[in-house]
Amino acid sequence: MTPAVVSSLGELLDHVRRQSPLVQCITNYVAMNYAANTLLAAGASPAMVHAAEEAGEFAGVASAVTINIGTLSSPWLDGMRAAAKVANENGKPWVLDPVAHFATAFRRHAVQELLAFKPTVIRGNASEIMALAGDASTGRGVDSGDSVERAETSALVLARRTSSVVAVTGAVDFVTDGHRSARIAGGSEWMPKVTAMGCALTGLVGAFVAVAPATPWEATISALACFSVAGTQAARESSGPGSFAWRFIDTLAALNGDGLQAQAQVTPG
Structure with a gap:
């Protein structure tokens, strides 16, 4: 175990399991099933509610909202705006995943609209974060062409x-x-080979900030550490991305607070 930046890593996972926060996930249809199973494995309650006719109303009862623009369309964007607006107005945490926002004008404009509703957390790969900060990146579609280290200043x-x-x-x-930073190691080389892993992580961040809305930095670190520890464990018994995908869900479901606290690799940034 590396020295803990957040002393309550395991405690926050236990809170998620006890409270089972209702997380509204407006995510892409490629990711829905895996993201929902990831949240269930962590103890949260996912709701894939994206229609404009109900997204805003549902955000009013959800514990947190997560928005992923992976398979963006005008009707889905209407739902995203409605949910983000309600979350912002009611002081509820919400997480933005700006998938490939730099790829087209439609995506660029959509992300700028959503940023106006002040997301609690922005989670993305290095190229997405660099581009969102206004820096040049080498991303291509949903794939990052830049290292995390290169994106730290942009972040x-x-x-x-x-x-x-x-x-x-x-x-x-x-x-x-913007003031404090931390790095989280772990995970597996199989993670980038499984569709929806990043999208599922965004949902998991939503679950953690739902139970710790006053401390989103700590909650985000805890969610990422939980994901990394489960990935490290699942990889030990996996022979490829297919077996890793289902082993990850099983491993996450079996992880408890003590295990997370003992195995997390979190260091000051």
Whole structure:
């Protein structure tokens, strides 16, 4: 175990399991099933509610909202705006996953609209975070062409500009609120080979900030550490991305607070 930056890593996982927060996940249809199973394995209650006719109303009863623009369309964007608006107005935590936001004008405009509703956490890969901060990146579609290390300065700038916690995820994750930073190691080389892993992580961050809305930096670190520990454990028995995908869900379901606290690899940034 590395020295703990957040002493309550395991405690927050136990809170998620006890409270089973209702997390509204507006995510892409490629990711829905795996993201929902990830939240269930962690003890949260996922709700894939995205229609504009009900997304805002549902955000009023959800414990947290997560928005992923992976398979963006105008009707889905209407639902995203409605949910983010209600979350912002009611002081509820919400998480933005700006998938490939730099790829098209439609995505760029959509993300700027959503940023106006002040997300609690922004989670993305290095290229997404760099581009969102206004820096040049080498991303292609949903794939990052940049290292997490190269995106750290961009993340700090973006966090200060938006007053959001910014999480850059990759081989070693980086999380900052613009003042404090931490790195989270672990996981598996199979993770980038499984569709929806990043999208599922966004949902998990939503579950953790739901039970700790006053401390989103700590909650985000805890969620990423939980994901990394489960990935490290699942990889030991996996022979490829297919077996890793289901073993990850089983491993996450079996992880408890003590196990997370003991195995998390979190260091100051």
